Structures are given as C-alpha cells and as structure tokens.
C-alpha cells in the first residue's frame with residue numbers, strides 16, 4: 109500500500125516560447141500538451157509545480173512577418189499572442205504563467221542578465237561577419253554552409269556588423285565537466301551524446317547583439333544595439349520566476365529544478381548557450397533539458413515555412429482536445445520522430461478511447477444503472493482481502509511507476525500502463541460474467557462486491573487519466589457521483605470508498621457527435 113510523502117520536490121516545466129511569425133501548428137500544441145500532462149500529474153501528487161509557456165515576439169523573423177502584413181510590429185505581436193494563448197486554452201492546458209517577451213518584466217530581466225554578464229567580463233564588443241539564417245534565427249560559419257544554405261535548409265544572408273560577443277569559447281571545459289557529472293541533464297541519451305560531441309568539437313564566441321535590426325530588447329549599455337533574439341528569449345525561463353529578484357519565493361523554490369521541454373531543432377541553444385550564460389552569470393544551469401522529436405508529414409518535418417502543417421484548432425473542433433492530447437503522446441514515444449495523419453488520429457480515437465476506455469466505463473456503469481442501481485447505492489467497500497483486491501488497490505500500486513514515468517519524461521509509458529490495465533479489466537469483466545449472476549440470490553453479494561471493485565478501478569483510472577484526458581475524465585467522475593475537480597489533495601482519493609448515492613444516468617464519454 110503506497111502513499112507518497114506529502115511534500116515532495118518541486119517541478120518547473122517549461123515549453124519553448126514560440127515565434128509568433130505565423131499561426132501555431134500541431135508541433136507547438138505537442139510540447140504544450142506534454143508540459144501540461146507533467147504539471148497536472150505533479151499537482152495531483154500535491155507537490156510544488158510551476159508550468160510555463162508563452163511566445164517569442166522579437167527578432168528578424170517576427171519583424172519580417174509584421175512588415176509583410178503592413179502592420180506595426182507591436183500591433184502584429186499583440187494579435188498573434190492572442191492566437192497562441194487561445195491555443196493553450198483550446199488544448200485545455202493550464203499553465204501557471206504565459207510569458208510574452210515584449211512585456212516590461214521581461215525587458216527588465218533580459219537587461220539585468222546582460223548587465224550581469226557584462227559586469228563579470230563575459231561580453232566584449234567586436235564585429236561579426238558571417239552568415240545568418242532568419243528562419244532559424246541563427247548564425248552560421250562558412251564551413252557549416254552547404255550549397256548556399258544553412259544545415260537546416262534555411263536560406264542564409266551575409267551579415268557584417270558591429271556586435272557584442274559572449275565568450276562562449278571559455279566555457280568548453282566547464283560545460284563538459286558539468287555534463288560528465290550530470291548525465292541526465294539532457295535526455296534522451298542521443299541528444300546528450302549529440303551535445304557532448306558538439307562541445308568537444310570546440311566552441312566559438314557567440315554574437316549576441318544586432319545593429320541592423322531594431323525589433324528587440326535594447327542592450328542596456330549601448331544605444332543602437334538590440335539583443336540577439338535567443339539571448340533575449342532564453343531569459344524568459346528566469347523572468348517568470350521573478351528574476352532579477354532572486355530572493356523571491358518562486359525563484360528560490362523552482363530554480364534550477366527545471367525541465368525545459370524543447371524540440372530537437374533547438375537543442376544547442378538550450379544545452380550549450382543557455383547553461384553557459386547562466387554559469388557565467390553565477391547561476392545554476394537547468395537541471396534538465398528534454399528534446400523531443402519531430403512530427404513529420406510524409407517524411408518531411410512539419411513546419412510553417414514548408415507549408416505542410418496540420419491545424420490544431422481544426423483537429424480539436426473535430427475530435428476534442430482530449431483526443432489530440434492522447435493521440436500525440438500515445439502514437440509515438442516522447443523523444444522519437446513520427447509521421448502524423450488525421451486518419452491515424454481517428455483510428456486511435458476509435459480504438460483506444462471509444463472502444464476500450466469508453467467501452468469499459470459504459471459496460472460497468474450501464475450494467476449497474478440497468479440491473480442493480482438500488483442495491484448498488486446501499487453497497488459498501490468490500491473487505492480489503494476480497495477476491496477483487498487487485499482492482500481496489502490498483503491505483504495506489506500504480507502510483508510509484510507512474511511517478512517514475514513522469515520523472516523520466518516517459519509520457520508514453522504513463523499512458524501505456526493505464527491503457528493496458530483498461531484492456532485487462534475489460535477482459536476480466538468477460539470472465540467475471542456479471543450478467544450470469546443476475547437474479548440468483550446466492551450470487552447477489554458476490555456480484556455487488558465485484559461491481560463495486562470494478563467501479564473503484566474505474567474511478568482510479570479516471571483520476572490518473574485526468575492528467576491526459578481532463579475533460580472526459582471529469583465527465584466520467586461526475587457520472588460516478590465523484591468530485592470532478594482534481595486538486596492537490598486528490599491523490600488521497602485513490603483506493604478510497606466510492607460515493608454510490610447519486611449517480612446520474614450514464615452516457616458515453618467519447619462521442620464525436622458531442623465533442
């Protein structure tokens with residue numbers, strides 16, 4: 109019988125802040141969903157949780173989009189930020205904060221970090237001459253350019269301008285030592301190896317300001333320079349915790365206990381530049397960066413610039429946010445790449461949600477409603493050593509493994525355990541044959557005990573699945589007369605007696621007509 113300690117360690121989950129140069133697509137929804145699932149589970153444990161997402165509003169890419177629409181940059185980002193915020197809502201994600209890099213608090217934080225780096229002697233003025241890809245917002249050296257393009261395929265332009273440099277070259281040894289000691293600081297393992305190879309190959313100083321661009325945060329000590337957009341953007345992870353006020357509760361509780369969830373496209377920024385900035389500023393590097401894979405369409409990375417994106421709003425409208433949340437995390441293991449299609453989503457909806465989970469709920473609840481709702485209302489928790497103990501205690505026993513999955517960012521593993529258990533219990537009902545016990549008086553108590561135990565399992569599944577399927581599991585909990593709100597004390601509800609008194613008429617929880 110497992111109960112976790114009441115106050116565990118803090119989890120600070122972040123998503124990248126997304127560029128607002130275009131409307132969001134499934135890729136953006138993906139990372140936000142993953143962060144939300146981790147945060148919801150940590151809150152369910154009752155442990156300190158902070159989950160943040162937001163938007164990256166500066167830089168050449170965003171400035172170009174505003175210009176092409178003939179709108180002033182600020183007005184453009186104001187509109188786009190609304191759309192990204194509405195995606196968070198549509199996904200039913202509940203971040204503790206949503207950051208926009210044009211906010212005053214962020215200007216303050218980015219400038220404070222800059223000053224600290226400058227005061228500590230990590231920044232110098234020079235001239236950059238080399239390649240820049242606006243699409244990647246990245247500088248490339250001559251030897252990285254292939255057929256006149258960036259390694260990502262993005263077009264590049266030649267840039268020659270005065271700018272500030274961060275002495276990244278000085279951090280090679282420290283970074284290597286840090287990662288050798290902290291082999292879990294980057295996951296999955298391939299990304300850890302990739303980062304180490306990159307650092308070992310030698311680090312060049314990094315240009316961190318621009319003079320040919322004005323849409324950005326001003327360098328506090330030099331008029332005419334704006335910060336390189338990545339220098340500005342990475343700081344968001346500190347802004348939301350109250351930086352530069354490092355004495356704030358949030359900062360003290362959550363830094364450096366972060367899991368930065370990112371796509372593998374932006375690994376280097378998070379595992380090389382970011383920890384180097386932080387160490388140089390005298391702060392601890394993030395505890396973990398998890399780089400997930402890419403959703404592709406017919407083998408090609410889905411991206412706005414390739415024009416092959418899927419619209420998350422349309423999919424949510426057709427299948428519901430829960431179906432999308434489930435599908436994206438179940439279809440491929442978090443960390444790997446995968447091809448996405450609407451057909452696969454529909455198939456997953458039917459097979460896993462409607463015909464397995466939905467069917468289990470419907471089988472149990474409709475049976476009780478139809479044949480024995482009056483007797484069931486009176487029934488009590490079966491003795492703990494009953495034949496069905498495995499069903500009654502399943503939730504509590506599953507908890508340590510589920511916690512392990514979330515700690516490892518193994519969101520697939522989390523869902524897979526729940527789904528496999530649902531399948532097993534569906535098979536068990538077929539063996540238990542409740543319909544054969546109807547109207548046989550000597551079997552009545554055995555039947556009620558079995559149904560009660562099945563309902564305990566169903567309630568616990570609903571509680572644990574609610575981190576992935578918040579809306580449908582609310583519906584299920586309501587049908588079982590349970591509090592639908594999941595709060596920090598909800599963990600205590602696993603394995604607890606049911607409230608059998610007031611059950612409304614059961615209805616299918618997965619129904620495409622009623623999304």
Ligand code: ME8
Nearest residue numbers: 124125126127135139164341342370371402403410
């Ligand atoms: O890089 N598959 O913003 P961005 C999976 N502003 N995930 C995908 C994806 C795909 N095909 N496409 C995008 C930026 N993503 C910067 C980040 S952070 C300080 C600054 C997700 O709008 C994935 O998380 O290009 C990826 O890292 C992110 O969106 C890139 O979003």
